[in-house]
Amino acid sequence: MFIRNHPEGLYFNGRIGKLVDKVDEFLKVEFNDGSNSIIVEREEWKNTTFKVDEKTKEILQEDIGSFLQYPVRLAWAVTVHKSQGLTFDKLQLDLENSFAAGQLYVALSRCRSLEGLKLLSKIRPDNIIVDKRILDYHHSINEEYNFEEDLKVAKEKYQKHLLKASFNFHKYLDYIKSWQSFVVEKQDDYAMEILTFIKGIKTVFQNTVKTGEKFQWQLESLFEENSKAIIKDRVDKAIRYFSDEINAKVLLPIESHIEEYRVKKGTRKYLNQTRTFGDECWHLMEKIYNISFQGEKVFTGIKKYKPDNSSAIKKKYEKGDTYKQTLELFEQGKTIEEIACLRFLSKGTIESHMLKHLKNGAVDINKLMPNARYQKIRKFALKNPNKSVSELVHDIDISIDYIEARWVKATLQLEKESD
Incomplete structure (x- = not known):
């Protein structure tokens, strides 16, 4: 009979088998249920204690000893005490001399089904032993608690x-x-x-x-x-x-x-x-x-x-929807920074939306920058029509942003197309 569980499920605590061979340090075990025979080797048992670290208050594990043993024992018979934790398909019980509280319960609950259970002796009322402390506890609970x-x-x-x-x-x-x-x-x-x-x-x-x-x-x-x-x-x-x-x-x-x-x-x-x-x-x-x-x-x-x-x-997605939302907010009097905040978009994204609206004439550039600033950039751009946006930004005698240069060039292009 196996007395522990195999990590990969080859055997489990309480499984019954037959030892058919031993080669070196290995046992060969067969089972009556028709499953394949398995090879069994020694397993390690550890004696472990736990203590609390006084400084960190962590629970520490300490191994104070270990031994190697085959995880099997002879299965002709087993005491009720030793059967705790085991499960059997078939079981013969002799409970005539049970002497401790709970012993009968432990023995009967070892079998998977009533069909596999066989009693070798009659169970008498005096075999059913209940711990008086348990009864007293339950009585006290019923009396004290609602x-x-x-x-x-x-x-x-x-x-x-x-x-x-x-x-x-x-x-x-x-x-x-x-x-x-x-x-x-x-x-x-x-x-x-x-x-x-x-x-x-x-x-x-x-x-x-x-x-x-x-x-x-x-x-x-x-x-x-x-x-x-x-x-x-x-x-x-x-x-x-x-x-x-x-x-x-x-x-x-x-x-x-x-x-x-x-x-x-x-x-x-x-x-x-x-x-x-x-x-x-x-x-x-x-x-x-x-x-x-x-x-x-x-x-x-x-x-x-x-x-x-x-x-x-x-429905076909309309690419201009996001630009329309920006324009609507701008027409309501919101600044570029406020629109960016409301729409959770970057300031640069909103500025690029405005560039599109300048190109189609939906927005007046004087609402995007002071007129004096616009006129100065416009004048420089008209004198230098072949300069790129980058050249305008670097060559003009005031500090301007790339987007401002793009806005002005877009406005000039719109004026040219209108003429």
Whole structure:
């Protein structure tokens, strides 16, 4: 009979076999169930103790001895005590002289089924020995404790724990970290402006995490008041706040971001990562909407749902959508910096959008820079029509940006075409 489990499952504690051969230090064992014979070698047993390190308070393991032994013993018979932890398909029991509490239970529970169990002696009432200390303990529990009341208190405590945990958003910062790492490792042409976008999303979630922590502390105070109506009202308002924040400052910007980058080469894998994060945020929205307290749903408002992408896939994507959004914000009086912040895009991206709108006459250059500055650059550009953007920037007697030079050249080209 094997007395331990093999790491690869060749044998297990309690398996019965037949020793048929021994070659050098190896035993050959066959089984009656028709499975293949196996080769058995000595196994190491260790005598291990544990102690606490006084300085670090860590639990340390120390091996104080070991021995090698074949993991088998003769299986003609085994005492009840030695059978603990073993399991048998067939078993003959002689329990007539059982003498210790629990001995009968241990013996009967060694067999897998009643069909494999055979009793060699009659079991008498005096063989069923119960430890008096166990009985006394159970009697004292029944007398001292009201289990129904304890269960009620435990349920309420657990429900409060779940409610607080619903406003723990820390793991989404880990998702963002993975998102950032993907972009840094890929290092494509758009890495810097993409990282600027992700940084904006991260800032939103950092604020969300802090607000969530504050609300968890508020819940602790509300629990002490023990007013279910007040708790539900505050949680309902919190759900509205967090869902609106995530939708307006995370999900909608991500949707616009995906639209902008779908037409750019080499962004497919990145967009898959972005969609994965977006899906996690939609799952968070659904989780927030479904918050319940004491078996009742809390949210009473109108849910926001993830857009159906199937129709978006069928509909041809219009490349100009992202430029239109920038133009609309600009016409509302927003500055380039404000638009970049609202759309989680880099300032350079918004400036390039403006270049497009200058070329088609949708934006007046005097709204992008002071007229005096524009006139000076314009005058220099007209005197030097063959100079490139780079030459204009380096040769003019004032400090200007490349984008300003491009804006002026685009305006001059539009005037020329109009003439």
